[in-house]
Amino acid sequence: MTSQSDRIARLLLKQEIEEFLYDEAELLDERRYEDWLKLIADDIRYWMPMRRNVKFGEGEREFTRAEHDINWFDEGRETLERRVKQIMTGIHWAEEPVSRITHIVSNVRLLEATPSVADAAETLVKCRFLIYRNRVETETDILIGKREDRLRRSGGGWQIARRKIILDQNVLLTKNLTFFF
Numbered sequence: 001m002t003s004q005s006d007r008i009a010r011l012l013l014k015q016e017i018e019e020f021l022y023d024e025a026e027l028l029d030e031r032r033y034e035d036w037l038k039l040i041a042d043d044i045r046y047w048m049p050m051r052r053n054v055k056f057g058e059g060e061r062e063f064t065r066a067e068h069d070i071n072w073f074d075e076g077r078e079t080l081e082r083r084v085k086q087i088m089t090g091i092h093w094a095e096e097p098v099s100r101i102t103h104i105v106s107n108v109r110l111l112e113a114t115p116s117v118a119d120a121a122e123t124l125v126k127c128r129f130l131i132y133r134n135r136v137e138t139e140t141d142i143l144i145g146k147r148e149d150r151l152r153r154s155g156g157g158w159q160i161a162r163r164k165i166i167l168d169q170n171v172l173l174t175k176n177l178t179f180f181f
Contacts, residue, residue, distance in 0.1 A: 009118045014110045017125055017151065020158045025103035028180055033084040036180065040077055041152055041159040048072040048165035048181065072177060073165070080180075087178065097136065101179055104130040122161070125149045133179060141174040143167060147181065 002010075020039075027036040040046075049064040049071045064071050075083075090096070107128040113120035126148050133141040150162035165181045 006117060010110065010113075013113060013117050013120055013123070014108065017110060017123060017158070018108045020151070021105045021108060021125070021127060021149075024160075025105050028103055029101055031098065033087060033180075037077075037081060037084055039157075039159055040080060041154070041161040042077055044075075044077045044080065044160060045162045046073055046075045046080060046160075046165075047163065048074075048167070051167060051170035072167075072172075083178070083180075099179060100134045102132045103181075104132075106130075121153050123151045123158075125151060129181065131179065131181065133174070139175065143169070143172075143174065143181075145181075 024036065024039055027033075027039070047066055049066065050069070052064075066074060105127050107126075109126045110123060111126055112124040114122050126146065128146055129144070131141070131143045133139075133143075145165060145167040147166070148162075148164040149160055151158045152161045153159075163181070
């Protein structure tokens with residue numbers, strides 16, 4: 001049985017993680033991409049597999065595999081930095097004019113904290129997201145899914161060391177994926 005101090009430490013850590021994720025969403029919504037990059041660990045793995053429609057019992061085939069199959073994203077820090085640099089030039093064809101984006105993060109669950117909740121250096125967190133994007137006059141995208149993040153304490157805050165993004169749709173109707181999840 002966990003003690004009251006363990007439960008309090010877990011609640012405080014969960015709240016700290018939630019605030020980090022909400023702050024990250026705000027940075028992305030405000031197009032503060034260079035500040036967002038400061039939240040990314042040097043060894044980041046930013047991965048979004050593709051989803052397939054499969055028959056019952058074939059669940060292992062539902063998602064493309066990391067490092068073996070084609071994925072929507074399978075990027076490191078260098079690629080993320082290049083994407084930000086390209087957007088910041090102002091001559092990015094898919095972001096001219098710039099998109100209006102809102103990230104909604106919810107259902108944050110703290111799955112693991114190492115070495116302990118009280119002294120967490122790394123955490124494994126799952127959450128749900130909804131991203132709304134509007135471009136020009138008529139383009140609207142709504143993407144819903146789940147994220148699994150490995151967060152690492154760095155200096156006075158947290159950094160994203162791993163991000164696995166699972167979209168709930170398998171066919172993307174959006175014209176591009178220039179935004180971040």
